[in-house]
Amino acid sequence: MANIQFQGVQRVFKQNRKEFVALKDIDLVVQDREFVVIVGPSGCGKTTCMRMAAGLEHPTGGHVRVDNEIVTRPGPDRAVVFQAFALFPWKTVWDNIEFGLKSIGVEAVERKRRIEQYIALMGLGGYEQAYPHQLSGGMQQRVAIARAYVLDPKVLLMDEPFGALDAQTRVVMQEELVRLARKNPRTVLFITHAVEEAVYLADRIVVMSRRPGTIREIIDVKSVREREGWDEHKRIEDVMDLPSFVHLRTHVWKLLREQQGDDAH
């Protein structure tokens, strides 16, 4: 059982002696092996939520727990995939993936076995000795995903991992992530502002609103997906054409659109 719990989480920033509430009353449980996607407009605090689960930031009220333990600092049981990849430019693909395994003291034979497994799984064969700058953005993010998965973490945290990729690469990566997630289900908290990505990837979608950042609605996608047999379709565009997909997408869009109205004033 590896779950993520947000219990009455609040985050207050101080700016020029004025307090402003970035997150308020966040209550959310990501169940074991559940893929939860948080969508929301920029500035709603969704990235802050992820960073608090990672231990890179801390709530000013309430608690974030992973596996019932209060998160205090970053650790390899909560692997993060960053939008900006954050691969080590001075290390090869192989060494980047190996870094975490060495940090947690996995022995050499086992390291090699696991790295080879994820290099094959992420389609990185032949690039083991390449440096990050020699790879395309999509390939770099594959390395970052492999680097996180290879640690066999309790939970995976992904902060707009495909945000920096071009549209075609993005679609391929989304399909591969779905394939990976179905084959090897993990507890995942995934942040994005792309609605279709959220509907395509999620078991549940958490829609956030801003000022202050709160949870507006939680939508169950998994039951729809299983009922309507989305997984029988290999390609993302076929899934996106299904009426049940369109319906959910429009629903999320409307929730986000209502908030954007606030900006018009």
Added chain:
Amino acid sequence: MIAAPLPAARFWRLSIAGAVSFLAVWSIAALSGITSREFLPAPWDVVDRFGQLLVQPFAGFVLHEHLLSSLKRFAMGFCLAVAIGIPLGLLMAWFRWVDRIVSPAFEAVRFVAPIAWVPFAALWFGTGIGGPVLIIFMGAFPPVLINTYRGAQQVDRKYIEAAQMLGASAFRSMTQVLLPAAVPSIVAGLRISAGLGWQSLVGAELIVASSGVGYLMVKGQAAVSTATVMSGMLAIGLVGLLIDVLLRRAQMAIERRRGI
């Protein structure tokens, strides 16, 4: 505004023209009789003397033996500066309290010219190896420390966060992430440091040594042999240039590997 780079042919023409005019002015001044040839030897006199010093011992040794003994001192002082400067700079960037302890003393000392340590070097070490090493260290240490510290401070947070979430200990984060991420800045610091260290060395040897290029120059002065003194200057210049070229090669190799 920074001017655009010159075409290669023009670049070399101008460089050669500059060097030739320098030698021409020097030759004319030497030949004009304004001063005696003893005070200002002509370029070919210096080259001649340089050749002689390579085969005939002066002040106890031939020129390359003097150079070797200078390089040994330099290597010791420089390595000491690197061995202390890099770890200390990393610690200062990682732990704020280390920064707070080290900074005041360091800021107070770093504006004292290395040559100002000569009296202490002489008192503490006499003519032993310690004196020159201390002076070289004083010249080479500040750039290593400053560049390591600033380079480490400017490392993108995302690399540190990645290291932490991948389970790296503080030691591993510092040696495997902070250090390599700061390497371009550190190598730039090493170039400055080697230059200052090499300069200070000669200053040190002028006063507290019984071998080395600086010592050779003092003895040259005592013998009123300006050609000897200038041969020493030539040797210092050439070796300094060589050290800088080697470090610049290293710097370029590192940057190429990173795709900078």
